[in-house]
Amino acid sequence: MLRLDKLTKTYKTGDQALKAVELEIPQGQVVALIGPSGAGKSTLIRCINRLVEPTSGKVWLGDTELTELGAGALRRERRRMGMIFQEYALVERLTVMENVLSGRLGYVGFWRSLTRRFPQKDVDEAFRLLDRVGLVHMADKRADELSGGQRQRVGICRALIQDPALLLVDEPTASLDPKTSRQIMRLICELCAERGLAAIINIHDVALAQMFVARVIGLRAGAVEFDGPPDALTPDVLTTIYGEEDWVATIDKVEDEEDTLDPEAVA
Amino acid sequence: MPVIETPEGPIWRRRTRGQAMARWFGWLLGLAAFLWCWSRISEATTWFFVRDAPRIAGDILGRALPPRWSYIDNLWWPIWDTLNIATLGTIIALILAVPVAFLAARNTTPSALIVRPIALLIIVSTRSINSLIWALLLIAIIGPGVFAGVIAIAIRSIGFCAKLLYEAIEEISATQVEAITATGASRWQVMAYGxxxxxxPAFAGIAVFRWDINIRESTVLGLVGAGGIGLQLQASLNTLAWPQVSLILLVILFAVVLSEWVSAKVRAAII
Structure with missing residues (x-):
């Protein structure tokens, strides 16, 4: 369903964020992408919907090759890829409903979207989704009045109302407490199962990833270091993913290392 | 450097002796320059007039009070003109400032090499000339009257509004824009939603702030013939009609207080 073919990204500074990444994700599979900060996880998912332009390589979404598309065709393909962000990335001064409906922007003309006259079936779908995540009573609240977990649910609704085939999820739980993190991960995985969506989830918390996904991909310095089921993540594998040279670049990751090497988590 | 080793142990001073001397010498030079300037000003001043000032001021105040209240009937139109000059000028300025701001902001400009410098030039050039001077120029071009005042205020305000607005645009959160882009929204939709x-809020704040400033500025435009209450002020000053002057000043004060109140209300409402 999604296929990356020698996907490479070199930033202007000369940093090679992705080194010819090869990856194939079948329909309906939820994949966790782990690896230290700076390994290229964010770059990878942003190269798929071209928020970051890949330097070379190809991205196939179904039968469409994305890297060659012009602006209009790219916008149409972006509708098939819902994105969920670390800091929720809701438009703070718009209401919850407006935020959810903004997921339909790719389907609605400019004037209709400007005057907020979305088709009734979009509004119905927005209410259904908000009801599904338990926020229907918040529809008229402004996004900045919500708590972190609630905001992320709105972010999920915005991605799902696009009617996507694929979810690109960038650190969905990094700003949330442990309990809310689990709830959000559970919600994303349930919704993917309900709708048969494939998803790539960037995540720092290896234990959390193991709890919910069927396949884990370990990225290190822009290259796939591990690809397998969550059970196969042994301490040795984790050591190769979070290798010594990466600690220098990211001192913050010490905490993560402790998490991942926790025997309970790895077991 | 400020630590001085002595047999009893190190002593710490904020400055070394040399630095302290240099500072004292600097102060001395400054004081001397001030006194010299003072003496030059004193030589060029006719002290008789200055000594006379309190008496003259008292005299004018005496003549100006009480204000000539009946003159208010001649002021309704001019103050209405003044408010209109400020309001229309601000609206025109905002309409023109929005595109300039988007072209000038680093994150929305279509071309940082060509378009952005032009937008910045518009901002700098309109901002650097006082509205009174714009009015003088415009009166020569389009003749005296309210219209010249409106245009003068508008031109003067473009740069101010565009500068504050483009700074606000540069400070927006990029991830919110990214999120809207990721939905497949078009360029204009990203602008409208992201x-x-x-x-x-910044736009509303800038608008009322500039309107507030423009009310003050438009009260003096009449001095050069660009309409509004300044015209009456100048006429009254020229004929030494002090009771009228005091009334005009009171009316201006009232208008400014009113605009302060409105802009404070608006700003409180948008936060």
């Missing part, structure tokens, strides 16, 4: 909501 950028406009983020800068709306």
């Amino acid at each position: 950028i406009v909501p983020q800068i709306a």
